Structures are given as structure tokens and as C-alpha cells.
Amino acid sequence: MKTAAILVLGSPAPAYSFLASEDKHATGCPGDIAGIPLSCIEILGATILQRTMQRFADAGVDSFTIVADASLLKVIKLANVMPGWLVKINSFQGDADVWPSIEGSLQNDFANETGNVFLVKLGAYAEFDPNTVVMFAENNDHSAVRVHDQLGSVGTWLLNQSANLEAVAKEFQNGGQDSSIKTYFFDGYVNRLSRMQDLRRFVMDVFQSRCSAQPQGKEVRAGVWVDDGAQVHKQARVVPPAYIGKNSRVGPASLITRSSSIERDCNVDYGTVVEDSSVLASTYIGTGLDVAHSVVCGNMLVHLNQNLVMEINDEILIGRNVTSRLREVFRRQGKKAVSIKSVKKDEHQTHWKGIL
Amino acid sequence: MKTGRPVLVMQLPERLNLTEARGFLPEVMAVLRNDRPLIVFDFSEVQQIDSAGVEMLLKCLERVMSLDGDLKLAALTPQASVILELTRVDRLFEVFASVEAAVESFRGFSLREAPPSAAWYAQLPGNGRAVNDRLAG
16 A cells, blocks of 8 residues: 655745744744755755655655745755655645645545555655555554654654544644544654754754754764765864755864754854754855854854854855856856865865875 | 874873973974874873973974874873963863773774853753653753
């Protein structure tokens, strides 16, 4: 019997609070990063959306539908290059349109002889075994099952054709628990990713093997993962555990330490220290800085100890990485940015470690 | 990620001051001839460390890095720990509670706790522990 999954991404302002403070308005912070939900942000080389899909695919789910706000479509296309997977994307506009889109996708799946459909409200990263949920539902003859850990729902339901969709809709939209839906409890790793601290915590949990997720790329030495095209200067120090993403550059005399991660297309410049921090994709960190206990994304710095978000409009300090910006310009013009990179590599050929 | 290369454990003297560092540095440099050396400095007997000692550590690290190896610190005494933290040299190294753990870390990456400076981590519900621990705690 076929199993499908419908993954729902909320509007650009989902119920995330950016910081530990629940009062988003008081801090003036958006509920996401530059309009991108946390589940679509690459962390350790892959998004939570990709990791969730991979877990379902590993369990034999062969058809995916992503239901997302229209404004997120561009992000999803960027974040989900899944060769060989059947992924449909349905968009909606406004909250009122969410459930009709899901219902349409559900009916479509059931019409295609799909026996069970996982409905996933993306947000939390939960490591339950989808096959065990299917077995629980089938053995007990339940038509609708919600997945819970000890702290509550993880935003996943398993439905079959006889499920009471009205009850599911009510639960999906308003929370609460309907008696017609049964609960499957599991005892594995869950990170609810409800604020920026959770993102960092996910990185540390991966590094400390508290969950089964792994950094992308190659483990070049114990506890140091380096992805394709990354360049680490000979005079830079990377203290494990650490992750350096695709095409990122760690400059001379810089230090990456205390479970830090540098995502793809970043540039950590000369003499900068990145300590207990995550530098998100396409970010430039200027020379001689000391970035500690933070998440940095473009010109935005979230200080986790201070519980503070700062927008720094000085590209000498932090900002979007010029290389990635130029690459975008070249892409628009139909040229290859590779030529720029190769010139740079040749210039410093003798000083760069060959981690490619 | 595993390596089968030998790991050299070096016991540091009780006083890591200018005189001792001058004597210890040539000893270390003498063994740093092979490519990609793996070294552990055992701090268990270090009761005193000054700037000369810290400088000696940095020189050793520089040399080890130039040979594409790694240098780790183990069994730091409170005195050594304070000085390394004060000079912010501690973040340049992986620090382990015991020599065995440090040697083992060359064999494969192992579970470690969050750094004590990560105050935000301690404030999180669950503090990174498993769900069961979280509920029990």
C-alpha cells in the first residue's frame, strides 16, 4: 500500500517567536529570517524540510506534496532539489486558503490509491519512525492518528481514507484534541524550532549525537565536517565540533570554535573568531570580529545570551557575502560566477588547504 | 572519522613559567618532526602557569598546525583553567576532562557537553537532554 506525505509550510509570519521572549512585538523582531521560516533555513547543510522529507523517504514514503504560502514558493524551490523524488507543490494565499489546499491534496492522494497520508505541519523536527505510526494505526484500526511526544503534539497526523477530515481540520487549525483522532506517543528526539535558540540547539544536538541527523559534507577529521568547495586557510583554526558549508571560505588567522557552524557561501574574513555561533548561508563576517553565542544571517545578528536581535547596516562588519551576491548577478546575466572564484583560488593557491 | 596514527601524551611540569617553558619547548619541538602529529598535553600536575607558559602553548599549537596535526589539552587544573580562560587561549583548543578522553577523541568524535559559557543553552527547557531526562529533571 502506498504512503504519501503532505508537508505544510505556514505563511511568512508563522507562530515563531524569534527569541526566548514570547513578545515578538516588543522586540520588533520578525517571526522568521527575512521572510523564510526556520524550517526552510539550511542548518548544517540541509533544511529541516529536507531532513523531514529524507526521513519519510527512508521509511518508504514515495510521494510528497508541499503545501505552502505563495510567497514561500521561491524559497522552497531553492531549498528542495530532490532528484528522483515525486514532489508536488501547492500554494495558498492567506490563512483561509490553507485547509482547502490541504484537503485538495489529500483527496488527490486518496484518489491515486494511496492508503495512508502523513499530514505534517512543518515546524518541529521530530525523529519518530513513520512505519511504526502506520503499524500502530493499522493494528488498532485507527483512521486518524496524531503523533505526540511527552510534551505534546509534534504537528504530524497519519490519515487514511476513512478519516474524519473535519475533526483533523479543527485540530490542525485550532489545536486541541478531537476524540475521534487517536494519539501515538513516541520517545525520540524532538526539537520544536520555535525560536532562534532552538536552531542553535539543533546544531549542538547534532554535534553531540543527541539525534540521528548528521551534518552534510565530509568529516575531514574527527568532529570537523566540510562540504564541497569549502576553503579553509592554512592559518585558520577549526576546533571540533564544527561545520563548514559548501563554497564557504574561512580566512587566515580566523578561529571557528565551540560547536560553530558556517553554512554555504559564507566568508569569514581575516582574524575573526566564531565561537558557539551559527553563520547562516551567504553571510560575510568582516575582519577581526569576535562573534560569540550568536546566529548571524546577512546583516542580522541574533545574540542568544543577550536575547537580542540587531540589524547591522555596515557591510564592513557583517552583511551578505559579496561572492554570492555577484553570483546572483551573474546568474541573472547568464554568466558563470565560477570564473571569479577560480581567479581567487589561484591567487592564494599556496595558502589554502585543498578541502574540495 | 577514525585515525590509527599514534597519539603522543606529554605531561606538563608543575610550574609552567619562563624557566620551565624554556626547557619544555625544545622537548616538544624535538618530537614535532613527523607529519600530522597528534599530541595531548596532560595538565594534571600544572599548579602554576604564566604568560611564558601560555606563549609556549601557542608556539606548540602553531608548529602542530603547520604540520597539519592537532594538539589537545587534558585534565586541566583549576589554576590552569583560569589562566587559559583569562587569556582566551582556551577556545583555541579542545579541552578534555581526562587524558583518556582526549586520546579517544582522535579515534572518533564523541559526545561532549555544551561549553559552560553558553548561558543561553542552560536556559533552554530540556537543556539539550533527552526527553526522559527532561521530564525527570
